[in-house]
Amino acid sequence: MTRLLDVAGLTVAYGGIVAIRGVDMHVDQGELVALIGANGAGKTTTLKALAGMLTPASGSIRYDGVEITGEVSHRLVRRGVALVPEGRGVFARLTVHENLAMGAYIRADRDGIAADLDRVYGLFPRLEERRAQTAGTLSGGEQQMLAIGRAMMCRPRLLLLDEPSMGLAPLMVQKIFEVIAAIAAEGVTILLVEQNARLALQAAARGYVMESGVITLTDSSAALLGSEQVRQAYLGE
């Protein structure tokens, strides 16, 4: 397996306050990896740094064999790194269709874009029903679908998902995770950040556990789900 993402000693600070320290992690080509942890552990900061929205204080990020530390977000999107931001961030006053079209901003291949649009509507039939509706009028779950669909429109190789289950009804969470699995099955590499540890570990092959800005544990999902430490701290058992 080739490593698509390789992170070593990543440290990010806001002003003088260190948010994450010395994070080591990797994601292989085609893998679905979960990053779990409590609120404020530094998961979103990690993801933002990987997406080029924050500049790391130190450490290195290698993507597809190339050093991308400090590379800005819009260049990373062109390399195939797509972030679905926390809280979804859909363009509320644009229609579903316009949101998806905006997702293909960096592309110019009309036929390819049209094909991907069909693919996204195939993944989320609900979005096709609502294509002329403005995104702000969608339910939370539909907005999450739209955010993921929009990220798929730039044909990512690495999809960074930030808390896709946040604030959603259980049934909707299940649906979102089914789609995440479907996207992973298509060969898209996914790094999934979640507070809902059980769901995330059930979907992922491997997982990292983050606590106060530091990776404290990493193992296969099965092992993490069985570990006493994870069960007590994150699965509420």
Place this chain on the structure above:
Amino acid sequence: MNVAAWRSAPVVRGIGMAAITLALAVLPFILASQGTAWVRITNLAILFALLSLGLNIVVGFAGLLDLGYVAFYGVGAYTWALLASPHFGLHLPFWIILPTGALLACLFGLMLGAPTLKLRGDYLAIVTLGFGEIVRIFLNNLSQPVNLTNGPQGVTLIDPMRIGGFSLAGSHQLFGFEFSGPIKYYYLLLLVLLAVIVVNLRLQDSRIGRAWMAIREDETAAKAMGIDTRNVKLLAFAMGASFGGIAGGLFSSIQTFISPESFVLEQSVMVLAMVVLGGMGNVWGVVAGALLLSFVPEVLRYTVEPLQKSLLGQVVVAPEVIRMLLFGLALVLMMRFRPAGLFPSQVRRRELESAGPA
């Protein structure tokens, strides 16, 4: 044939265009018959339309609230004034000064844009407001140690627009008609306005236009779409400023006298009011807003006094007072009944229909 198909028939469209062209062509002569002042008022209204279209790029398209827009107008105006007046003894042709003014305004736009990239909303508004004031204060005080701007006295005897050897000031006899200075400027301004409208419409539908829209709606998401938000925002400031600079140059050539007093905060606020009233982001709406806010106070100026005389026998309230009062009332009513502007852009109209997005 139904009405829609009938309307879009090429012949009908052609006749419509011809009728509008003819109307715009004879308009200054009709206005001139009521007094040359009306032609001047129309010219100023077109200048404000130019300014509004420039500001619309920044505020309407990119969603960046700019309260110091008049600074770029001032830069363009002073560029013309200093390069074509006895002040420095320079009398350069318009095809050098106008682009220079646009370029300088563009640089000022970048100067304002670069340090404010991370600011949004209220914070951006305050910084831009300060920027406008700084430029005005500089214009006021740059008479020492080297007399650059001639301070509060302003620059006088500015050259009018000359195209080849043809001056737009003064009267000309052409085809048996009397073309006064303001009438010639009217045609020039109309052509410039049409060009700027075309550029704005093109921009709106372009890739850049979509990037601006994305930034306006959600900057973080725009970044995640692969939009270089820094450059795209700077471009909005630079382009908006350039249009302001061109309008400023034309203002100088028309007025032949300028002083810092023409570039005060109230002007920025007025241009912003035009953009908001017409409908932010909608090119035609913005033009309509500018024309309306330019004409209505003038019409009131000429009707308030005679009306009072005929009704009450004397002038009770000074026209100036009642004019601003009615003006304010109109704005309040506007905001109550058409908060997205008279002609809202498609996206903003949706916001109202969906009664506020989540």
